[in-house]
Amino acid sequence: MDKLYYSIGEAAGILGENVSLVRFWTDSFPEFLHPRRNAKGNRMYRAEDVETLKKIHFLVKDCGLTLEGAAKKLRNENQKVDGVFRAVEVLRQIKARLEEVRSAL
Numbered sequence: 104m105d106k107l108y109y110s111i112g113e114a115a116g117i118l119g120e121n122v123s124l125v126r127f128w129t130d131s132f133p134e135f136l137h138p139r140r141n142a143k144g145n146r147m148y149r150a151e152d153v154e155t156l157k158k159i160h161f162l163v164k165d166c167g168l169t170l171e172g173a174a175k176k177l178r179n180e181n182q183k184v185d186g187v188f189r190a191v192e193v194l195r196q197i198k199a200r201l202e203e204v205r206s207a208l
Contacts, residue, residue, distance in 0.1 A: 108139065108147040117153060119158050128159055131170050135159075135177055161188050 106113075115122045129136045129146065135155050138146040148156070155177075162173035162184065176184050 104169070106150070109153055109168070110151060111138075111148065112140050113147045114156055118156060120160065125156065128170075130154060132159060132174060132177075143162045156183060157192075160190065198200050 109117070111122050111125055113123045118125065126146070129138060132155075136148075136152050138148045138152055141147050158177065159173055162168045162176055163170065168176065180186075
């Protein structure tokens with residue numbers, strides 16, 4: 104993450120999801136996501152917001168939790184969720200690197 108603000112399209116691209124889903128999650132998780140609005144009224148996400156969106160994506164898409172379940176996990180077990188999320192993210196990077204090495208052989 105090297106930018107100060109990301110547009111909703113960029114945030115959706117990072118997640119690999121549609122803009123409408125990111126907008127829906129933003130409206131569904133107002134306790135955790137606080138995007139700023141530019142002069143045009145477009146949502147601008149900080150790096151922390153994008154990380155929170157990644158956690159929500161992990162909980163909903165990978166773990167199969169409902170939106171209420173994901174909100175409860177973030178509210179009550181944020182440190183644990185963060186640790187598991189980071190571990191899975193590192194493992195995905197290792198897997199991608201190993202696949203690159205295998206294809207190069």
